[in-house]
Amino acid sequence: MNARRRLLVAPAVLALALTAACSNSSGGSGGSGGGSGSAAALTGDCAQFQPYAGHSGTKVTMFASILSPESDNLEKSWADFSKCTGIKISYEGSNDFESQLPVRVTGGNAPDFAIIPQPGLLAQMVKTGKVVKPPAGTVANEDKWSPVWKTYGSVNGTFYAAPMSANMKSLVWYSPKTFKDAGIEVPKTWADLMAASDKLAKAGGAKPWCGGIGSGTATGWPATDWLEEIVLGSYGGEVYDQWVEHKVKFSDEKITTAMQTLAGWMQNPAWVNGGIGDVKSIATTTFQDAGAPILAGKCAMLQQASFYKAQWPKGTKVAADGDVFAFHLPAVNPAVPNPVEGGGEFLAAFSDRPEVQAVQNYLSSSDWASSRVKTASGWVSANQGVDKSLYTDPIDQLSASKLTDPTATFRFDASDLMPAAVGSGQEWKSLTAWFAEGQSIQRVTADIDAAWPQ
Amino acid sequence: MSVTRALLADGAWTDASVKLGNMVGAVAGFLGILLVIFFVAGRASGRIARPLAVVLFLGPAVLLLIVGLVAPLVRTVYLSFYNDDGTKFLGGKNYGWALTTESVQHVLLNTLLWLAVAPLAATGLGLLLALLIDRVRGQAVYKSLIFMPMAISLVGASIIFKFVYDARDVSQSQIGLMSQLAISLGWHHPPNWMLSQPLNTFLLMVVMVWVQTGFAMVVLSAAINAIPDEVTEAARLDGAGGVKLFWFVTVPMIRTTLVVVLTTVMITTLKAFDIVRTMTGGNFGTQVLANEMYSQSFVQFNTGRGSALAVILFLGVLPLVAYNILQLRKERAVR
Numbered sequence: 001m002n003a004r005r006r007l008l009v010a011p012a013v014l015a016l017a018l019t020a021a022c023s024n025s026s027g028g029s030g031g032s033g034g035g036s037g038s039a040a041a042l043t044g045d046c047a048q049f050q051p052y053a054g055h056s057g058t059k060v061t062m063f064a065s066i067l068s069p070e071s072d073n074l075e076k077s078w079a080d081f082s083k084c085t086g087i088k089i090s091y092e093g094s095n096d097f098e099s100q101l102p103v104r105v106t107g108g109n110a111p112d113f114a115i116i117p118q119p120g121l122l123a124q125m126v127k128t129g130k131v132v133k134p135p136a137g138t139v140a141n142e143d144k145w146s147p148v149w150k151t152y153g154s155v156n157g158t159f160y161a162a163p164m165s166a167n168m169k170s171l172v173w174y175s176p177k178t179f180k181d182a183g184i185e186v187p188k189t190w191a192d193l194m195a196a197s198d199k200l201a202k203a204g205g206a207k208p209w210c211g212g213i214g215s216g217t218a219t220g221w222p223a224t225d226w227l228e229e230i231v232l233g234s235y236g237g238e239v240y241d242q243w244v245e246h247k248v249k250f251s252d253e254k255i256t257t258a259m260q261t262l263a264g265w266m267q268n269p270a271w272v273n274g275g276i277g278d279v280k281s282i283a284t285t286t287f288q289d290a291g292a293p294i295l296a297g298k299c300a301m302l303q304q305a306s307f308y309k310a311q312w313p314k315g316t317k318v319a320a321d322g323d324v325f326a327f328h329l330p331a332v333n334p335a336v337p338n339p340v341e342g343g344g345e346f347l348a349a350f351s352d353r354p355e356v357q358a359v360q361n362y363l364s365s366s367d368w369a370s371s372r373v374k375t376a377s378g379w380v381s382a383n384q385g386v387d388k389s390l391y392t393d394p395i396d397q398l399s400a401s402k403l404t405d406p407t408a409t410f411r412f413d414a415s416d417l418m419p420a421a422v423g424s425g426q427e428w429k430s431l432t433a434w435f436a437e438g439q440s441i442q443r444v445t446a447d448i449d450a451a452w453p454q
Numbered sequence: 455m456s457v458t459r460a461l462l463a464d465g466a467w468t469d470a471s472v473k474l475g476n477m478v479g480a481v482a483g484f485l486g487i488l489l490v491i492f493f494v495a496g497r498a499s500g501r502i503a504r505p506l507a508v509v510l511f512l513g514p515a516v517l518l519l520i521v522g523l524v525a526p527l528v529r530t531v532y533l534s535f536y537n538d539d540g541t542k543f544l545g546g547k548n549y550g551w552a553l554t555t556e557s558v559q560h561v562l563l564n565t566l567l568w569l570a571v572a573p574l575a576a577t578g579l580g581l582l583l584a585l586l587i588d589r590v591r592g593q594a595v596y597k598s599l600i601f602m603p604m605a606i607s608l609v610g611a612s613i614i615f616k617f618v619y620d621a622r623d624v625s626q627s628q629i630g631l632m633s634q635l636a637i638s639l640g641w642h643h644p645p646n647w648m649l650s651q652p653l654n655t656f657l658l659m660v661v662m663v664w665v666q667t668g669f670a671m672v673v674l675s676a677a678i679n680a681i682p683d684e685v686t687e688a689a690r691l692d693g694a695g696g697v698k699l700f701w702f703v704t705v706p707m708i709r710t711t712l713v714v715v716l717t718t719v720m721i722t723t724l725k726a727f728d729i730v731r732t733m734t735g736g737n738f739g740t741q742v743l744a745n746e747m748y749s750q751s752f753v754q755f756n757t758g759r760g761s762a763l764a765v766i767l768f769l770g771v772l773p774l775v776a777y778n779i780l781q782l783r784k785e786r787a788v789r
Contacts, residue, residue, distance in 0.1 A: 099753045124755050127539065217735045277623045280649050425754035432737045436649055447557065453538050
């Protein structure tokens with residue numbers, strides 16, 4: 001019995017292996033053959049897509065961390081392009097993107113495109129040798145972005161990935177009603193913000209702050225943002241850049257002081273975690289759920305990036321007199337002018353089939369950026385070709401003006417620039433342990449410094 | 455060609471049909487190759503018949519083993535002596551890191567804890583259920599109910615239990631079963647379960663036990679039923695009953711099966727990373743070796759450290775697998 005059974009298993013395994021091999025090879029050849037069709041002239045509404053024509057019936061795959069409903073708007077923004085050119089863009093979003101992408105790429109199963117939100121991850125992907133340099137059209141489109149963005153999409157001076165979006169992290173979401181009831185004005189300075197928090201806490205109704213750093217395997221990232229806001233707002237861009245390069249270590253007095261400031265803010269038991277639990281509950285609350293108590297009147301404020309607008313349930317009025325609104329997080333040190341911490345998403349290609357290049361060119365153009373801005377609010381581009389009057393939403397207008405403001409102290413998210421072992425590894429882990437287990441600042445910073453690759 | 459391509463592209467299921475075609479083709483090709491091999495093997499006679507059969511039947515399996523198992527193993531061991539991207543030889547530094555870093559020591563300790571508790575609990579519970587349910591009417595129904603979690607992936611089971619353990623402020627309405635039960639029983643401030651160390655590690659083990667108990671029960675129940683009635687009757691005539699019968703007759707008679715079940719669950723436990731990954735992401739002091747290895751290798755790109763952890767894990771599983779095979783052979787020899 002046993003011997004016969006084993007015989008049956010071996011062929012089955014072989015068959016599976018063969019099937020996999022066959023489908024892989026035919027998939028590859030089918031794709032490259034698709035680009036050789038001749039371009040038919042596009043007419044009417046489709047005429048604008050003429051430069052990208054000639055690849056009808058092809059398909060490109062895209063993998064990213066953007067989930068529905070945000071990703072629905074993304075798919076809508078290129079629906080016309082797809083319809084007119086016949087290039088199908090098959091989009092897949094994953095909560096686990098940061099760890100799945102390297103697995104897929106090193107496993108020889110890379111998507112055609114990945115929307116990478118972290119320059120550090122982009123650098124790691126370039127290291128694998130699988131990222132394909134962008135075509136000339138994309139490089140030309142890049143001129144519409146300010147030069148600093150090109151450096152964030154480059155690795156060792158070589159440009160690889162064009163930015164698709166920019167987001168502003170230095171925002172505080174708040175409940176205008178709670179503020180009004182408590183007689184609080186929108187804070188203009190850090191001292192005002194702390195005084196307002198204290199006033200709300202003493203009033204005893206809603207707690208001043210909400211927070212959540214849970215995010216699947218990326219748990220901890222919102223806490224890195226909080227620390228970065230404080231470092232940038234306390235010491236300005238120069239120290240921030242040195243910190244990113246590990247010339248200023250985490251155990252440096254500057255950073256530990258910043259952590260104490262953060263502890264006094266988001267680890268203050270009297271201030272957090274409105275409607276959810278104690279300080280520790282910040283570690284188990286997902287960042288998506290963190291803002292919900294604001295609508296229920298359980299807390300007043302949440303520090304989170306501009307993209308958080310998409311997290312509010314349908315029908316929530318986002319306005320100065322609405323259910324929620326946002327203000328610019330003031331600098332800890334008033335001497336630092338307009339600190340703006342931002343992020344962005346970069347489109348990296350893992351294949352150079354003609355239809356992939358066509359999509360890459362289109363998605364780096366200001367036409368696409370405008371199309372995405374028009375589709376729905378909650379998406380900001382720092383592309384100068386986008387007409388600012390297209391932004392209908394006050395949050396987007398605020399973000400767009402700050403992101404393109406020449407006097408602002410703009411810096412990219414530090415943990416996204418640090419090596420993955422720190423920025424998407426130890427720093428997430430250690431800051432989570434800091435919130436969840438009350439580990440000492442000394443231990444947290446020593447652990448993060450030790451994780452820096454040699 | 456281009457017309458058919460365009461026509462095909464319109465159908466939403468083109469992709470699927472192409473893949474299906476590929477698969478059918480592959481299976482047909484495979485069967486064809488097999489037929490040829492069998493035909494050749496059948497025609498061969500005399501002295502080469504036996505060696506040819508050995509090569510033909512063993513060859514593919516050995517080849518697949520080398521490609522899929524031996525080569526990666528060698529490469530993993532090699533990488534474990536190198537730095538994060540495999541460019542600088544470090545000697546035993548990665549192993550030193552794994553054995554001396556406090557956080558990794560904690561991971562190893564957690565893994566040992568899992569290894570000690572989860573398999574014993576699953577096997578013990580399985581044995582108890584096997585003994586109890588065998589005497590109940592309609593045992594098949596109960597058995598299938600207990601076996602059912604086996605059909606759920608560990609990730610699915612983890613998500614279910616994530617809801618069970620969900621904790622909210624007591625002022626809110628609870629969605630976590632455990633918290634609600636605790637509150638109903640008069641506990642005014644139940645803890646945030648996933649944050650309470652070391653309780654959380656055991657709560658994660660519950661998921662593993664829940665999934666594996668059915669397996670243990672079914673296998674052990676079969677072994678118990680296979681004990682010859684004469685043996686039990688003889689023991690009863692000699693005055694053994696209840697607990698005595700269990701310890702001196704049942705357990706020794708199913709000893710090899712018990713060991714096989716225990717080691718099989720142990721191996722599953724050592725490799726289990728889905729539960730930890732899904733429920734806590736390795737945070738809050740619940741990290742285990744398999745998940746740490748994954749996160750070092752594929753999230754933080756510390757290939758060297760990840761490989762060192764993989765080798766440690768491999769060395770841990772190896773004796774268990776060897777013992778398991780040895781017991782299986784013994785069992786087969788008995789039957």
